[in-house]
Amino acid sequence: MPVSTPPTALTAGVPTIVVVGHGMVGQRFLEALADRGLTPAAGTARVVVLCEEPRPAYDRVQLTSYFSGRTPEDLSLVEPGFMERHGIELRVGDPAESVDREARTVTARSGETFSYDTLVLATGSYPFVPPVPGKDAEGCFVYRTIEDLLAIEEYARNARTGAVVGGGLLGLEAAGALKGLGLDTHVVEFAPRLMPVQVDEGGGAALLRTIENMGLTVHTGVGTQEVTAGEDGRVDGMCLSDGSSLETDLVVFSAGVRPRDQLARDCGLAVGPRGGIVVDEECRTSDSAVFAIGECALASDGRVYGLVAPGYEMALAVAEVIAGNAASFTGADLSTKLKLLGVDVASFGDAHGAAEGCLDVVYADSRSGLYKKLVIGQDGTLLGGVLVGDADQYGTLRPMTGTVLPVAPEQLVLPAGAGGPVTLGPSSLPDDAVICSCHNVTKGAICEHTTLPEVKKCTKAGTGCGSCVKVIGQLLPQPADQGLCGCFEYTRSELYEIVRTLGVTTYAGLLDSHGREQARGGDGCEVCKPTVGSIIASLAPTVGASGYVLDGEQAALQDTNDHFLANLQRNGSYSVVPRIPGGEITPEKLIVIGEVARDFGLYTKITGGQRIDLFGARVDQLPLIWTRLVDAGFESGHAYGKSLRTVKSCVGQTWCRYGVQDSVKMAIDLELRYRGLRSPHKLKSAVSGCARECAEARGKDFGIIATAQGWNLYVGGNGGATPRHADLLAQDLSDAELVRLIDRFLMFYIRTADRLERTSTWLDRIEGGLDHVRDVVVHDSLGLCDELERLMADHVGGYRDEWAATIGDPERLRRFVTFVNAPDAPDPSVKFVPERDQVKPDLDILAGPVLAIRTLEGTSS
Amino acid sequence: MTTQTLETAQDTRTIRLADGDGWFTVCDRELLTPGRGVAALLPDGRQVALFVDRSGRVHAIDNRDPFTGAYVLSRGLVGSAGGRPFVASPLLKQRFDLETGACLDDDEVSVPVFAVRAD
Ligand SMILES: Cc1cc2nc3c(=O)[nH]c(=O)nc-3n(C[C@H](O)[C@H](O)[C@H](O)COP(=O)(O)OP(=O)(O)OC[C@H]3O[C@@H](n4cnc5c(N)ncnc54)[C@H](O)[C@@H]3O)c2cc1C
Ligand code: SF4
Ligand code: FES
Numbered sequence: 005m006p007v008s009t010p011p012t013a014l015t016a017g018v019p020t021i022v023v024v025g026h027g028m029v030g031q032r033f034l035e036a037l038a039d040r041g042l043t044p045a046a047g048t049a050r051v052v053v054l055c056e057e058p059r060p061a062y063d064r065v066q067l068t069s070y071f072s073g074r075t076p077e078d079l080s081l082v083e084p085g086f087m088e089r090h091g092i093e094l095r096v097g098d099p100a101e102s103v104d105r106e107a108r109t110v111t112a113r114s115g116e117t118f119s120y121d122t123l124v125l126a127t128g129s130y131p132f133v134p135p136v137p138g139k140d141a142e143g144c145f146v147y148r149t150i151e152d153l154l155a156i157e158e159y160a161r162n163a164r165t166g167a168v169v170g171g172g173l174l175g176l177e178a179a180g181a182l183k184g185l186g187l188d189t190h191v192v193e194f195a196p197r198l199m200p201v202q203v204d205e206g207g208g209a210a211l212l213r214t215i216e217n218m219g220l221t222v223h224t225g226v227g228t229q230e231v232t233a234g235e236d237g238r239v240d241g242m243c244l245s246d247g248s249s250l251e252t253d254l255v256v257f258s259a260g261v262r263p264r265d266q267l268a269r270d271c272g273l274a275v276g277p278r279g280g281i282v283v284d285e286e287c288r289t290s291d292s293a294v295f296a297i298g299e300c301a302l303a304s305d306g307r308v309y310g311l312v313a314p315g316y317e318m319a320l321a322v323a324e325v326i327a328g329n330a331a332s333f334t335g336a337d338l339s340t341k342l343k344l345l346g347v348d349v350a351s352f353g354d355a356h357g358a359a360e361g362c363l364d365v366v367y368a369d370s371r372s373g374l375y376k377k378l379v380i381g382q383d384g385t386l387l388g389g390v391l392v393g394d395a396d397q398y399g400t401l402r403p404m405t406g407t408v409l410p411v412a413p414e415q416l417v418l419p420a421g422a423g424g425p426v427t428l429g430p431s432s433l434p435d436d437a438v439i440c441s442c443h444n445v446t447k448g449a450i451c452e453h454t455t456l457p458e459v460k461k462c463t464k465a466g467t468g469c470g471s472c473v474k475v476i477g478q479l480l481p482q483p484a485d486q487g488l489c490g491c492f493e494y495t496r497s498e499l500y501e502i503v504r505t506l507g508v509t510t511y512a513g514l515l516d517s518h519g520r521e522q523a524r525g526g527d528g529c530e531v532c533k534p535t536v537g538s539i540i541a542s543l544a545p546t547v548g549a550s551g552y553v554l555d556g557e558q559a560a561l562q563d564t565n566d567h568f569l570a571n572l573q574r575n576g577s578y579s580v581v582p583r584i585p586g587g588e589i590t591p592e593k594l595i596v597i598g599e600v601a602r603d604f605g606l607y608t609k610i611t612g613g614q615r616i617d618l619f620g621a622r623v624d625q626l627p628l629i630w631t632r633l634v635d636a637g638f639e640s641g642h643a644y645g646k647s648l649r650t651v652k653s654c655v656g657q658t659w660c661r662y663g664v665q666d667s668v669k670m671a672i673d674l675e676l677r678y679r680g681l682r683s684p685h686k687l688k689s690a691v692s693g694c695a696r697e698c699a700e701a702r703g704k705d706f707g708i709i710a711t712a713q714g715w716n717l718y719v720g721g722n723g724g725a726t727p728r729h730a731d732l733l734a735q736d737l738s739d740a741e742l743v744r745l746i747d748r749f750l751m752f753y754i755r756t757a758d759r760l761e762r763t764s765t766w767l768d769r770i771e772g773g774l775d776h777v778r779d780v781v782v783h784d785s786l787g788l789c790d791e792l793e794r795l796m797a798d799h800v801g802g803y804r805d806e807w808a809a810t811i812g813d814p815e816r817l818r819r820f821v822t823f824v825n826a827p828d829a830p831d832p833s834v835k836f837v838p839e840r841d842q843v844k845p846d847l848d849i850l851a852g853p854v855l856a857i858r859t860l861e862g863t864s865s
Numbered sequence: 866m867t868t869q870t871l872e873t874a875q876d877t878r879t880i881r882l883a884d885g886d887g888w889f890t891v892c893d894r895e896l897l898t899p900g901r902g903v904a905a906l907l908p909d910g911r912q913v914a915l916f917v918d919r920s921g922r923v924h925a926i927d928n929r930d931p932f933t934g935a936y937v938l939s940r941g942l943v944g945s946a947g948g949r950p951f952v953a954s955p956l957l958k959q960r961f962d963l964e965t966g967a968c969l970d971d972d973e974v975s976v977p978v979f980a981v982r983a984d
Pocket of ligand 2 (some may be wrong): 664
């Protein structure tokens with residue numbers, strides 16, 4: 005095989021760095037090279053990366069989030085254009101097969117050979133599968149790569165029960181995933197407690213109770229003896245060391261990982277007795293031209309680190325050494341904070357109290373699954389700790405490790421009401437305290453920035469496991485004024501609370517009592533008027549305001565669309581959208597729409613929401629049009645409001661051969677339930693009858709996908725300019741469970757979102773994100789659910805069709821004239837010209853007698 | 866019905882717009898809702914947007930939105946900034962001072978204002 009030559013003149017004559025393994029640490033190393041100008045683009049090095057997996061580096065730590073809706077692309081760690089920009093040669097799907105250290109070459113599976121000056125091994129680890137009989141049966145998996153997850157997901161479709169071998173960090177994550185896939189899930193752990201490495205006995209016990217309460221079956225203190233398979237070769241059960249057995253359709257091995265050091269062994273590099281490529285403090289192997297970083301390395305302190313943060317530190321150290329500077333990796337602490345199956349688990353420092361003479365301060369409450377332990381040294385310094393059930397203090401306690409705590413330690417572990425807890429704000433931390441342990445970023449470095457996105461971009465803090473984000477938020481300056489507008493210093497959600505708790509029913513009342521001093525008694529503005537109008541409308545039945553949006557003062561609050569119950573178009577005409585729930589319509593009703601459009605000369609178009617938009621109505625025509633539509637049984641479609649638009653549906657089980665539920669019926673039920681619900685922004689929804697997702701439910705604010713067992717509910721999706729796939733909130737819900745959960749979700753959103761904030765941005769903004777929302781609406785962590793459901797019941801009970809209420813009332817109809825002094829005169833500026841057999845606005849008329857040129861400029865701005 | 870409607874129902878004043886040397890009668894004052902506008906048609910075909918602010922003062926500006934050319938300013942939302950009333954165009958939301966017609970979001974643009982009285 006010929007030795008591959010540098011492909012461009014740029015890299016001729018410069019040293020070549022070959023990286024084997026493009027995992028999390030490999031990618032971090034490439035970024036560190038780029039930061040130091042060690043790239044082909046900078047003309048200083050040729051960089052070749054051999055990547056075994058079929059895709060570039062992705063966030064393995066967040067692997068499980070694939071099951072809550074993150075796509076493999078979402079998980080990517082490589083910024084688009086990164087490789088191209090720096091001229092790095094990435095060979096995806098082409099692993100290194102051998103290294104010739106004499107010749108300094110690496111040969112890849114493709115047969116190509118690369119010369120190196122420096123070789124960096126970042127091969128990670130492989131899951132250890134205990135050598136039990138039957139371990140290779142069909143239905144046995146490991147849990148390490150995206151491909152593993154895809155395979156598990158596929159196989160689980162035809163499985164009912166799943167078992168995870170190993171009750172450590174990864175095992176519990178895998179168990180959570182299996183449970184999420186609808187399997188009856190068992191965890192088999194050889195040690196006497198769960199997560200034996202991270203937590204102590206008390207912590208393990210607290211964890212066990214919480215996890216059992218979630219419906220998982222845990223077997224501790226037993227080993228797996230054999231995996232049994234049926235005649236078809238597929239797994240059907242497991243025999244355990246205590247003589248018992250377990251029926252299961254699927255097995256995931258998660259019994260620890262082993263460093264991938266085979267390549268190093270084969271070329272004669274030193275490896276440890278229990279594996280791991282031996283490296284010194286600079287991460288150099290026994291060959292000074294070869295480095296090893298990440299999980300494959302046996303660090304100079306004699307440990308193999310199975311966490312990403314130490315791997316990142318090694319990557320930075322090696323890049324620094326290659327750049328000619330001094331750097332070293334001498335060890336790292338094993339602090340971790342995780343959310344396992346919704347339970348916070350954290351351990352830091354000397355969690356097991358190994359230091360001599362140290363003492364434990366422990367608080368345990370088995371009923372609520374709480375366990376907190378701090379390890380304190382003889383001189384009062386904090387040495388480490390374990391937190392289970394509530395790990396909020398992790399962010400501040402971990403950086404304090406090694407210092408004497410400013411308050412008595414018991415005050416920090418006791419629950420509120422029992423003399424504690426004293427919350428130590430991050431302000432009490434010294435500047436050199438490490439806040440983000442994933443990226444080793446100190447408080448001082450974070451405080452140089454002012455916003456979270458800036459911190460993430462410039463320091464990378466918060467972009468690893470994410471557990472430090474909350475503390476970062478507390479360190480950053482709080483934005484001075486988050487008020488809604490010049491009239492209110494409150495946010496929308498604060499105003500919502502004020503209206504709800506004080507029962508405020510008028511805008512003027514709210515402005516005069518809660519507006520900014522200088523705005524009281526004034527007219528408000530175009531921002532807060534519709535916002536407050538919407539809040540009052542969504543709470544109308546509850547606070548006792550009129551439910552009709554055009555009554556009294558409310559009329560003056562609405563944007564023109566709400567004011568005329570139609571959508572204003574560019575020439576001053578309006579469009580009309582009757583509701584067609586679920587997109588299902590009878591031929592008779594279709595004919596009525598056609599006749600109305602024909603008789604009033606309206607342009608018709610099918611919308612993306614499975615209904616029909618009729619354009620070009622003058623204000624004075626709206627009541628006439630709606631009289632005919634209401635007579636035929638139509639209702640307002642609320643296309644004009646910040647409220648529920650449509651619930652799209654696919655045809656579903658009734659007709660489609662793949663369907664597993666009646667998606668049309670569900671869509672109609674939901675659309676009728678939430679019609680007219682005023683919210684911070686428009687709401688869209690869809691229901692698909694099976695996983696093929698023809699209704700595109702995951703692009704919606706709340707989307708529902710049928711499963712064989714019921715319904716999966718996804719939330720926070722969006723199309724448009726910033727598309728976002730909705731996240732899975734809960735699965736396999738019955739009809740009633742689904743409706744109840746949507747009730748809670750929507751009301752919680754309406755209550756807490758900002759003005760014009762779609763569910764997608766809201767979900768990304770609110771503290772705790774999807775997990776928090778799930779806690780609140782599924783687990784009722786704030787005790788709010790009863791109230792949220794009641795608010796929705798009020799809405800459903802109080803709903804009246806706005807158009808029916810309007811055309812029956814001459815007083816209300818009076819506004820639908822173009823000119824107050826000439827009610828019969830049509831608007832002379834609303835004119836149309838033909839186009840493709842229909843009409844379009846005549847814009848020439850609008851150019852107007854004066855200012856024609858300025859109009860053009862104005863329009864284009 | 867709310868108290869506001871009761872108040873305006875007793876309002877028997879008439880709104881008039883300056884037209885050449887005289888005053889053109891438009892409508893009864895009670896037809897206007899505070900904070901909201903209506904459009905009126907002048908004998909020469911011009912369109913005027915009429916508003917009543919919260920303090921009861923009546924304002925009149927040209928109904929044409931100079932940014933889009935559409936005759937829609939009467940359908941915008943009324944507000945006040947620094948004590949001065951304005952209307953925000955319902956199309957692209959630029960604000961116009963109801964007393965001077967000046968656009969608050971673009972120094973170069975303004976709309977004509979009309980003298981108006983309500984008695
Ligand atoms: C489900 C899960 C959850 C986790 N959660 C956490 C957590 O919460 N916190 C934490 O700190 N850590 C966590 N980890 C561990 C973390 O993912 C690893 O520590 C980290 O990925 C190590 O990075 P690495 O680059 O050393 O190895 P990897 O990310 O495994 O990358 C190594 C890459 O090298 C490739 N490779 C191997 N041999 C070759 C070859 N010969 N040629 C080319 N390529 C090769 C492999 O295919 C792989 O892509 C978790 C891991 C998993 C699986
Ligand atoms: S989502 Fe499923 S049920 Fe619905 S139309 Fe598509 S294939 Fe059929
Ligand atoms: S500690 Fe993990 S991202 Fe900061």
